[in-house]
Amino acid sequence: MITVLTATLGRRPEMLAEAVASVAAQTFTDWEHVIVDDGSFSVPDMANVRVLPVSHRGLGPARNAGLTVARGDAIALLDDDDVWLPEHLDTVWSAMTKTGADVVYADCIEEGRRDGYHIDVGPFDAGRLAVENFICVPATLVRTASLRAVGGFPDSALEDWALWKRMHASGMAFEFVPRKTVRYRFHVDNLTYGGVDPRKTALVKQLEDDALAGRIAWEELDERRAEVWR
Numbered sequence: 065m066i067t068v069l070t071a072t073l074g075r076r077p078e079m080l081a082e083a084v085a086s087v088a089a090q091t092f093t094d095w096e097h098v099i100v101d102d103g104s105f106s107v108p109d110m111a112n113v114r115v116l117p118v119s120h121r122g123l124g125p126a127r128n129a130g131l132t133v134a135r136g137d138a139i140a141l142l143d144d145d146d147v148w149l150p151e152h153l154d155t156v157w158s159a160m161t162k163t164g165a166d167v168v169y170a171d172c173i174e175e176g177r178r179d180g181y182h183i184d185v186g187p188f189d190a191g192r193l194a195v196e197n198f199i200c201v202p203a204t205l206v207r208t209a210s211l212r213a214v215g216g217f218p219d220s221a222l223e224d225w226a227l228w229k230r231m232h233a234s235g236m237a238f239e240f241v242p243r244k245t246v247r248y249r250f251h252v253d254n255l256t257y258g259g260v261d262p263r264k265t266a267l268v269k270q271l272e273d274d275a276l277a278g279r280i281a282w283e284e285l286d287e288r289r290a291e292v293w294r
Contacts, residue, residue, distance in 0.1 A: 066153060067136030067208065068097040071126040072144035074104025079249070080144040084110055087142065092153035096135060099144075102126040124217040131208075131216050139206045141224075145249050146202040152245035156205035165239035166210040167231060172200040172248040183248070188238035195276050197225035203246040210236055221289050267292050 068087050072080055080099075087097050096114065101107040103120025118129045131139065138160060140153060156168045171185045185200050192198060201224045211217075211227075214234050218226040232238070271288050274280045280288070 065136040066095045066138050067134035068140045069130045070142050071100045074106040086148040089150050090153045098130045100126045100130045124219040124223040128216040147247040149245045159241045163239045166207045166236035167238045168205045169199050170203040170241040171244040172203045172246040173244050176250040187240045
């Protein structure tokens with residue numbers, strides 16, 4: 065069984081409903097869906113969904129709350145504003161079963177991105193991972209035991225990137241499926257890519273570019289990102 069894990073702040077119920085519908089439409093049917101309501105206490109009961117209300121914790125800790133109750137052999141991450149194509153779970157689960165990888169990730173279709181950048185998803189490369197987060201989060205499937213073995217999701221900005229680097233450092237295997245199975249949606253309420261101000265998106269991306277180029281220390285990045293969104 066796969067546990068579909070969605071963390072939400074309850075800010076975009078229409079998009080959440082579309083995300084939930086895309087799970088229900090999967091050709092792979094052996095799943096449970098856990099939605100962690102991170103402090104809004106506004107997510108309604110839905111068919112075939114477990115809603116787990118928690119006090120506001122942030123994305124990493126909210127996902128860890130869902131990980132605690134997950135019963136699946138693998139965790140499929142789906143943000144509340146993204147949508148899976150019907151074959152997504154079949155695609156990544158088949159690859160995980162065939163290869164034994166700890167993390168399987170597919171490609172994604174970017175929609176509405178406005179910061180001039182593009183996520184170039186590709187085969188796993190440890191050197192590239194050290195300087196670039198090229199894995200599309202809602203296209204990932206992570207073995208539950210492996211995720212728990214590294215302590216779950218980090219409590220930090222860019223928590224997904226930190227997780228992939230932690231898992232790689234622990235000797236875990238990654239597998240890329242070159243198939244676009246996710247609609248990765250960008251909009252004015254993206255926590256990472258927009259907030260309410262596209263200008264801030266560009267500022268944050270510039271900070272990331274500065275860190276990659278060595279113009280600022282990686283240790284400064286989280287703090288300076290937080291200053292932009294404050």
